[in-house]
Amino acid sequence: xxxxxxxxxxxxxxxxxxxxxxxxxxxxxxxxxxxxxxxxxxxxxxxxxxxxxxxxxxxxxxxxxxxxxxxxxxxxxxxxxxxxxxxxxxxxxxxxxxxxxxxxxxxxxxxxxxxxxxxxxxxxxxxxxxxxxxxxxxxxxxxxxxxxxxxxxxxxxxxxxxxxxxxxxxxxxxxxxxxxxxxxxxxxxxxxxxxxxxxxxxxxxxxxxxxxxxxxxxxxxxxxxxxxxxxxxxxxxxxxxxxxxxxxxxxxxxxxxxxxxxxxxxxxxxxxxxxxxxxxxxxxxxxxxxxxxxxxxxxxxxxxxxxxxxxxxxxxxxxxxxxxxxxxxxxxxxxxx
Ligand code: SF4
Numbered sequence: 001x002x003x004x005x006x007x008x009x010x011x012x013x014x015x016x017x018x019x020x021x022x023x024x025x026x027x028x029x030x031x032x033x034x035x036x037x038x039x040x041x042x043x044x045x046x047x048x049x050x051x052x053x054x055x056x057x058x059x060x061x062x063x064x065x066x067x068x069x070x071x072x073x074x075x076x077x078x079x080x081x082x083x084x085x086x087x088x089x090x091x092x093x094x095x096x097x098x099x100x101x102x103x104x105x106x107x108x109x110x111x112x113x114x115x116x117x118x119x120x121x122x123x124x125x126x127x128x129x130x131x132x133x134x135x136x137x138x139x140x141x142x143x144x145x146x147x148x149x150x151x152x153x154x155x156x157x158x159x160x161x162x163x164x165x166x167x168x169x170x171x172x173x174x175x176x177x178x179x180x181x182x183x184x185x186x187x188x189x190x191x192x193x194x195x196x197x198x199x200x201x202x203x204x205x206x207x208x209x210x211x212x213x214x215x216x217x218x219x220x221x222x223x224x225x226x227x228x229x230x231x232x233x234x235x236x237x238x239x240x241x242x243x244x245x246x247x248x249x250x251x252x253x254x255x256x257x258x259x260x261x262x263x264x265x266x267x268x269x270x271x272x273x274x275x276x277x278x279x280x281x282x283x284x285x286x287x288x289x290x291x292x293x294x295x296x297x298x299x300x301x302x303x304x305x306x307x308x309x310x311x312x313x314x315x316x317x318x319x320x321x322x323x324x325x326x327x328x329x330x331x332x333x334x335x336x337x
Contacts, residue, residue, distance in 0.1 A: 002037050004035070004036050004037040005036055005037070005146040005147060006036065006037045006038075006039065006143060006144060006145045006146050006147070007032055007036040007037070007038045007039070007145060007146070007147045007148070007149065007183065008038075008039045008040075008041075008139065008140050008143050008145035008147075008148055008180070009025070009029060009038075009039075009040055009041075009148060009149050010040070010041045010042070010043035010046065010084065010139060011025065011026075011040070011041075011042060011043060011065065012043045012044075012046050012047045013042050013043065013044045013047045013058060013061040013062050013065055014047050014050075014051060014061065014200070015057070015061055015200050016061075016064055016200070016207045016208070016209050017064065017065065017068040017207065017208050017209075018198055018200070018205035018206055018207050018208070019190055019198065019205070019206045019207075019208070020190050020192070020197075020198035020199075020205065022068075022072060022208065022287075023187060023188050023190050023248065024151075024187050024190070025149070025187075026068070026069070026072045026074075027072065027073075027187070028149055028185050028187055029072075029074060029079075029149070030072055030073040030074060032149070032183075033074070033075060033078040033079050034078065036147065038078070038079040038080070039079070039080045039082070039143050039145065039312060039315075040069070040074060040079055040080070040081050040082075041081075041082045041083065041084050041087075041139070041312070042062055042065050042066070042082070042083045042084060042305070043084050043139070044058060044062065044083060044084050044085045045084050045085055045090070045091070045135060046084070046132060046135065046136070047061075048128065049126075049128050049129045049132040049135075050115075050119070050122070050124065050129065051122075052126070052128070053122065062083065062305075063298055063301065063302075064209060066081075066294075066301040066302070066304065066305055067291055067294040067295055067301055068208055068291070069081060070290065070294050070301065070304070071208070071287050071288075071290035071291040071293075071294055072287055073287075076304045076307070076308060080308045080311050080312050081304060081305060081308040082305060082308035082309040082311070082312040082313075083305050083308075083309050084139065086305075086306070086309035086313070087142075087309055087312050087313045087316050089142060089313065089316035089317055089319075089320045090135065090138050090139055090142060090316065091135075091138075092320055093138040093141070093142050093316075093319075093320055093323060094131075094134055094135045094137075094138040096323060096324070096327065096329070097134050097137055097138055097141075097164055097168065098131055098134045100164070100167050100168060100171055101131075101134050101137075101164055101167075103130075105160060105163065105164075106130050106131060106133060106134070106160075107130070109133055109156050109157065109160060110153075110156055111153065111156070111157070112129075112130065112133075115129075133157050133160050133161075134164065136157055136161065137160065137161040137164045137165075140161055140180050141161065141164075141165055141177040141178070141180070141319070142315075142316045142319045142320065143312070143315055143316065143319070144177060144178045144315075144319060145178065145180050146178060146180060146181065147180060147181055147182070147183040148161075148180050148181075148182055148183065149182075149183045149184075149185060150182040150183065150184060151184075151187075152184075154182070155182055158180065158181075158182045161179075161180060162179045162180065165177045165178075165179050165180075166179065168323075168326075172326040172327055172328075174326040176319070176322045176323050176326050177319075177323075188247075188248045189244075190244070190245065190248055191241055191244050192204030192205055193205075193206065193218055193219075193221055193222045193223065193241065194223055194241070195223050195241040206218050206219070208284075208287065208288070208291060209291075212281070212288075215277075215280070215281075216277055219245075219273055219276060219277045219280060220270065220273050220274075220277070222241050222242040222245060222273060222276075223240075223241040223242070224240045224241065224242050224269045224272075224273075225237070225239045225240040225262075226239070227239065228240075228262075228269065231265065231268045231269075232265050233265060234262070234263050234264060234265045235262040235263065235265070235269070236262070236263070237258060237259050237262050237263075240262070242269070242272060242273050242276055243255075243258065243262075245276055245280070246258055246272075246275075246276055246279070249276065249279040249280045249282075249283050250275070250276065250279045251279075254275070254279070258272060258275075
């Protein structure tokens with residue numbers, strides 16, 4: 001038992017992790033490990049909601065996720081690291097919660113409509129896709145998590161979870177769950193190499209699994225101030241994607257010099273990105289070293305995820321039993337079990 005508040009968060013197993021994932025979510029997870037009791041899971045069922053036709057890479061992606069988690073500093077001695085599909089209680093609670101969740105609540109979730117419109121290469125008009133916020137609610141409340149790290153765009157999902165919890169408590173006149181709160185945190189914004197959001201689907205991401213040669217090439221191809229055609233043209237760092245990377249990875253005094261030399265045309269963009277490359281590699285060096293270590297030890301990575309899943313399952317089983325009891329749905333086990 002611990003007095004620490006509990007945090008829950010998951011990451012889909014949709015593919016390789018990129019620097020945006022590292023800075024946007026993973027570093028934040030790592031930073032919460034001492035203050036909170038953290039449960040972090042590989043959301044492989046959520047992956048199915050959007051990639052139900054393409055399941056070939058699930059195993060590879062899970063292995064890569066585990067390696068990245070451990071390399072970035074997630075510590076199985078501090079946090080419970082587990083796999084959603086190894087805790088089937090999530091799915092049972094999802095079913096029970098779906099019985100009292102109005103369809104209109106799901107249809108008004110902004111990301112549902114957005115994705116239906118934006119994703120044109122696959123048919124997402126599926127029951128599982130509409131209902132995935134209910135699965136998300138089950139993921140959170142089954143651990144009685146107090147906090148969920150969220151970005152602004154995920155707040156409607158969390159509000160839906162809170163509404164479902166209130167409805168459950170009102171309906172069955174028993175408090176089983178905790179209404180989770182969002183934990184907003186300042187995370188550095190890192191664009192893709194072309195200036196759009198860093199995303200696998202845009203082909204503009206730098207992956208932790210890229211070789212150093214691939215990374216260097218991608219860094220040298222980061223878009224710069226488009227108005228700076230020749231080296232003798234003065235540039236504007238605020239209009240330069242490479243400078244957005246500098247802001248994250250380079251020290252302040254170097255950035256001051258970059259601004260000065262860019263504005264006075266005293267530095268060429270290739271040199272500027274070479275400096276950037278050095279700083280990115282300095283930042284990533286300890287992570288990449290750990291990646292090299294964990295990549296050679298898949299069995300240990302799987303053992304960690306397996307042990308975490310067993311630990312998570314004990315908590316999930318207990319909460320599910322409480323929920324079934326509140327509903328009056330433990331009757332069959334009492335009668336026949
Ligand atoms: S010198 Fe550096 S900051 Fe200026 S436009 Fe080129 S890459 Fe960007």
